[in-house]
Amino acid sequence: MKFFTKKIYIILFLLSILLIEPKVFAKDSKIQYTSENISNYFSGIISINQNHNNKAIKYLKKVESLKNKHTQFNIEFIRTLIQLGKFEKALAFSKEVWIEEELFFEADLLLGLNSFLKRDYIMAQKYFERLNKISRYNLFFDNFVGNTLIAWSRASQGDKEGSFKFLEKVPKSYGNLKKIQNVFLQCYFDDSEIQKSFEDLINDKDYNFSRYNFFLINYLLHENNTIKAKKIIESSRKKYNSNLLIEQTENFFLNNENEKIKSFFNCKNQKDSLAEFFYVMANLYSGEKDYQLSNFYLKISLFLNKKFLPNKALLAENYYYQEKDELSENIYRSLKSIGPVYSWYASKNIATILLNEKGKKHSIRNLEDEFKLLSNPNFQHHYELANFYKDNEYYEKSIKYYSLALKEIKKDHFLVSKILDRRGTSFERLGDWENAEKDLMESLKILPDQAHVINYLAYTWVDKGINLDKALEMLKKADKLRENDPYIIDSLGWAYYSKKKYTEAEFYLQKAVELLPLDPIINDHYADTLWMLNKNIQARYFWNYVLKLSNTEQKLKDNINKKLIFGITKKL
Numbered sequence: 019m020k021f022f023t024k025k026i027y028i029i030l031f032l033l034s035i036l037l038i039e040p041k042v043f044a045k046d047s048k049i050q051y052t053s054e055n056i057s058n059y060f061s062g063i064i065s066i067n068q069n070h071n072n073k074a075i076k077y078l079k080k081v082e083s084l085k086n087k088h089t090q091f092n093i094e095f096i097r098t099l100i101q102l103g104k105f106e107k108a109l110a111f112s113k114e115v116w117i118e119e120e121l122f123f124e125a126d127l128l129l130g131l132n133s134f135l136k137r138d139y140i141m142a143q144k145y146f147e148r149l150n151k152i153s154r155y156n157l158f159f160d161n162f163v164g165n166t167l168i169a170w171s172r173a174s175q176g177d178k179e180g181s182f183k184f185l186e187k188v189p190k191s192y193g194n195l196k197k198i199q200n201v202f203l204q205c206y207f208d209d210s211e212i213q214k215s216f217e218d219l220i221n222d223k224d225y226n227f228s229r230y231n232f233f234l235i236n237y238l239l240h241e242n243n244t245i246k247a248k249k250i251i252e253s254s255r256k257k258y259n260s261n262l263l264i265e266q267t268e269n270f271f272l273n274n275e276n277e278k279i280k281s282f283f284n285c286k287n288q289k290d291s292l293a294e295f296f297y298v299m300a301n302l303y304s305g306e307k308d309y310q311l312s313n314f315y316l317k318i319s320l321f322l323n324k325k326f327l328p329n330k331a332l333l334a335e336n337y338y339y340q341e342k343d344e345l346s347e348n349i350y351r352s353l354k355s356i357g358p359v360y361s362w363y364a365s366k367n368i369a370t371i372l373l374n375e376k377g378k379k380h381s382i383r384n385l386e387d388e389f390k391l392l393s394n395p396n397f398q399h400h401y402e403l404a405n406f407y408k409d410n411e412y413y414e415k416s417i418k419y420y421s422l423a424l425k426e427i428k429k430d431h432f433l434v435s436k437i438l439d440r441r442g443t444s445f446e447r448l449g450d451w452e453n454a455e456k457d458l459m460e461s462l463k464i465l466p467d468q469a470h471v472i473n474y475l476a477y478t479w480v481d482k483g484i485n486l487d488k489a490l491e492m493l494k495k496a497d498k499l500r501e502n503d504p505y506i507i508d509s510l511g512w513a514y515y516s517k518k519k520y521t522e523a524e525f526y527l528q529k530a531v532e533l534l535p536l537d538p539i540i541n542d543h544y545a546d547t548l549w550m551l552n553k554n555i556q557a558r559y560f561w562n563y564v565l566k567l568s569n570t571e572q573k574l575k576d577n578i579n580k581k582l583i584f585g586i587t588k589k590l
Contacts, residue, residue: 089122096124097310100317123152130167131318134174135289143171162192166199166295174288178207194225198298201230205237205285212237220254228254229328232263233294236283239276247271257432263328266359282325293323300332309336327356334367343371362392366402378410397426401437413444420444435464439471446478454478469500477509480516489513504534512543515550523547531560538570542578549586558582 092115099108109132112125130145149164165188173181181203188196201219204212216234219227231254238247251271254264270278283290296319303312313336320329334349350364350371365388372381389395389403404419420441427434442457458475462468473496476489493510500506511526527544534540545560561578564570 089120092122093124096128097314100124100128100314101310103317103321105321121148121152123149126152127163131292131322134167134171134292137174139171139174143168146171162188162195163299166195167292169199169203170288170292170295173203173206195298198227198230199295202233202285202291202294205233206288206291208286228257228261229263231261232267233283233285235264235267236279237285239280240284240286244276262331262359262363266327266357269357269359282327283323289322290326293319293326293329296322297326297329297332300329304332304336307339309340312336327353327360331363338367338371343375347371358392362388362399362402365389366406369406373410382406382410382412397423400426401433404437405440408440408444411447413447416444417441417448435461435468438464439468439474443474446474451478451482467499469496469503469506472496472499473503473506473509477512480509480513483516486513486517490517502533504530504537504540507533508537508540508543511547515543515547518550520547520550524551536567536569538564538567538574541567542574546581546586549581554585 096108096111109128112128116125126145126148130142133142146164146167150161169181169185172184185199201215204215220230231250235247235250251268255268267279285291296315300312300315316329316333330349334346337346347368350367353364354361369381369385372384385406392399400419400423404416408416420437423437438457438461442454445454458471461471472492476492479485479489490513493513496506497510507526508530511523511530514523524547527547530540531544541560541564545557549557561582564578565575
């Protein structure tokens with residue numbers, strides 16, 4: 019059914035292209051309107067949509083006569099070339115199809131960048147100004163791209179005042195993005211307020227700008243301010259323990275490899291700053307799950323700065339979500355040679371890929387082998403290995419490594435509560451409720467407002483028929499902390515059910531079903547409540563509905579089949 023729907027979608031997409039642009043095969047129709055040309059064109063578009071760029075370019079090359087005749091063909095051809103890293107060919111094609119009378123985002127962008135790299139900043143600005151006149155549904159940051167690139171063109175001409183003034187023209191809706199570019203422009207001009215600007219950005223309470231600690235550290239090292247750089251590394255590692263970029267920076271710093279840190283980036287190099295800008299754009303589109311457009315910007319970013327590691331990391335991640343496991347794995351393996359931090363990071367992600375390819379046992383064995391290669395594993399390595407074990411239901415091993423992490427971590431570290439929570443749920447899965455309860459309560463003692471931990475602990479009490487009054491009060495608190503969470507609402511309803519307050523239970527469980535209609539357990543809870551309210555027909559309806567759900571476990575099915583025969587009696 020899913021495949022059929024996808025097929026219909028593709029057909030409709032292709033038909034829409036023909037309807038929107040009837041000139042596709044209108045000009046020189048004797049040459050263009052052939053079954054072979056149409057087949058190759060459509061095969062190319064389908065290959066692009068399926069993320070098969072090498073196939074796509076082969077098909078599209080066969081109908082290259084469409085250039086200057088079909089806008090969508092030109093767009094897809096350039097994008098595909100960029101995806102394949104063929105920048106020179108993409109640039110040459112852009113020159114061929116570009117005409118002053120028609121706006122063409124991809125061509126104007128590449129031609130502008132080409133002029134920029136040749137230091138013809140006036141011409142670059144002319145191309146970038148055209149970007150602001152283009153608006154397409156899938157490029158919702160178009161205007162921001164154009165305005166920012168113009169600002170950098172002005173900066174590269176030495177026009178400091180003009181570059182900042184032009185950046186101010188960027189709409190307020192791009193506030194955070196504008197703030198980032200403003201800081202990098204200050205860094206480029208070596209502004210006296212640059213350190214303060216970086217610190218203001220990093221310490222923003224509303225948004226996580228933790229990765230910009232790296233750029234401040236990088237700037238300080240370029241200024242030979244090693245002492246200040248060290249302080250920033252130490253403070254940022256305490257706050258953002260899992261930030262890969264900062265972690266790698268610390269590793270280089272401790273090994274007296276400051277030159278490596280400096281080689282990755284230099285804010286006084288416009289190419290590096292533009293590469294970071296395109297990375298930001300790529301990250302935004304990746305967050306929107308538009309991986310093709312994200313990869314397009316990433317490839318440009320890598321072209322401008324091949325050394326900057328986050329580019330490769332995000333590209334590998336995008337490929338993984340596009341189900342291009344081989345490409346993703348190849349990038350991760352290339353990252354392993356950089357240093358121990360990236361090696362372990364890459365190993366974790368390769369293990370995730372191997373889960374799909376070769377199963378749990380092979381994946382875990384591979385990660386265990388990589389773990390053994392760590393010269394001095396710390397609490398973070400133990401914590402991350404434990405998480406992998408837990409996520410794959412190796413609970414005994416997860417408990418072992420969570421325990422090691424807790425022995426090594428400082429008591430005031432922000433991860434302590436999380437480790438206790440995860441170890442506690444591992445204990446619970448093994449049936450060791452005494453230790454599970456102890457860990458969960460300790461986690462809440464450290465951070466009392468963790469809604470998911472409150473829910474887990476209280477629901478388990480309800481399920482065991484203990485501490486019902488306390489559980490109910492805790493679940494009311496969790497519901498206030500996280501409104502409209504179906505799992506918390508289900509737990510709250512089930513607590514009322516356990517206290518034989520069936521009317522209250524019905525109210526909450528009905529709401530939970532509405533929020534999460536495909537959850538078997540929630541529907542079962544609701545059906546049980548309906549039965550206790552003598553609404554037997556409705557109860558049987560929902561029990562039968564649960565039996566039809568594809569994600570219902572056999573144990574629950576067996577229990578429901580009994581209830582359909584006997585109802586809810588003491589026999590159960």
